[in-house]
Amino acid sequence: MTELRGSASEPCRVLVLDDEPLILLDLEFAVEDAGCTPLTALDLVEALAIVQNNAISAAILDVSLGRGQTCEQVARTLAAMGVPYVLHTGDLDRMDEAVRNLGGTLVPKPTPAAVVVARALEPLAIRHV
Known part of the structure; x- marks a missing residue:
């Protein structure tokens, strides 16, 4: 498999945000299997810190993060x-109408982790063709 890269010199880094630890772990392994580095977060604060401190190539975002957070x-x-x-x-x-209009690709749960990751990485493959 060809290694995906975020840019010509950077490896592919995928933010994975999910408040359910088992789903997060499953997606983390699938990101690794796809040849990318997973950057995982269980909540909004962690995810925002990752985005601010890392070059992110793509992301998988759970819409509902519990306690009223999205x-x-x-x-x-x-x-x-x-x-x-x-x-x-x-x-x-x-979900609130604002979340419905965020513009990201929708992937319903349950979907196999490898399929979710493949959908997240599709735009990167297009950029590198």
Whole structure:
């Protein structure tokens, strides 16, 4: 498999944000299997710190993070930076209209982790063709 890179000199780094540890772990392994470095976060604060301190190539964002939090702030930050992301959610019907319009690719739960990662990395493959 060809190694994906975020740019000509940087390895591919994928932010994975999910408040469910088992889903996060499954996605982390799938990102590694795809040849990228996973940067994982269980909550909004962790995810924002990762985005501020790392060059991110792509992201997988759980929409609902519990305690009334959503991934909206992270998604908007990534969009402003031109970083592609997927919204991985099992409850889109309950989400606020603002989250529905974030513009990321929607991947419903449950979807196999390898498929979620492949969808997140699709824009990178297009950029490097």
